[in-house]
Amino acid sequence: MKTTLPLMLMLSFSILMSSCVSKKKLLGIQTELDNANRDLLKNRDEIKSYMNRLSQCEDEKKTLRNEANSVKSNMKLREEQIDDLKEQIADIRQQRDKQVTQVGDLTVLSQSANENIKETLSQLERKDEYLQLLQAAKTKADSINLALAVNLKGVLSEGIRDNDVEIKVDKTVVFINLSDKMLYTSGSANITSRASEVLGKIAQIVQSRPDMEVMVEGYTDNVPINSSCVKDNWDLSVQRATSVVRELQSKYNVNPNRLIAAGRGEYNKLASNDTAEGRSTNRRTRIIILPKLDQFYDLLDPSKVPD
Secondary structure (H helix, E strand, O other), rough: OOHHHHHHHHHHHHHHHHHHHHHHHHHHHHHHHHHHHHHHHHHHHHHHHHHHHHHHHHHHHHHHHHHHHHHHHHHHHHHHHEEEEEEEEHHHHHHHHHHHHHHOOOOOOOOOHHHHHHHHHHHHHHHHHHHHHHHHHHHHHHHHHHHHHHHHHHHHOOOOOOEEEEEEEEEEEEEEEEHHHHOOOOOOOHHHHHHHEEEEEHHHHHHHOOEEEHHHHHHHHOOOOOOOOOHHHHHHHHHHHHHHHHOOOOOOOHHHHHHEEEEEEOOOOOOOOOOOOHHHHHHHEEEEEOHHOOOHHHOHHHHHHHH
């Protein structure tokens, strides 16, 4: 009996020690597992962040590619126009050379006939100079407008949805279409904070082009409106155009002598007013950047014809 008791005590002590060691190992393994799970979650977040950045880069790459294609198309159109003008000049020169050859074949000419021929040749030379002038003026205007449009797209590309802002080159001017939901609070001419940010970016480009004028045109849909502050759509379109002009002048220091405010009412629509989507398209504000009249006349100054 005395021998059995010590053995039992020793066995119990061994079991107790074994249990303590297993529990410590279990706690250590649990700690390692928790650390591994935290590292896994952290890695997942980093992978998600990198995927978002990759998606943004792809979108920017696509936007830049589209802009490059647009510029290439515009340049190709300008080259075709220049080639057409060159062909016209070549035809006129050919006609002039043909007339000179015919004159050289004549043996007897009266004094009056000689004067008429000289006048004809002089007129042809003046036409040739004028065509050169027109070609130079058009090339310069196209270059200015193309550079202006590219600058505007670059400045307005960040944080602006495509359906809120549209930039186009139309003949001799650059214009920007802005949606009413981005510019104004509903049914009013009050400028939103987001619109103020966009107008600030446009003002940067306008300030860098002191030789340009800015016309702001307001457009509405055909839904009638009549309130204490607004009589009709004519009134609303004018108020909205004036709000944009005031913002450019007072907040961004654009010279008011360069600003023009105009209301177009519900007319000159872009889409049918029979649908909500069409009415939304028609509710817009157009900012037109165009050369001053004196600048345009300078382009047509005969004394500036290139050699």
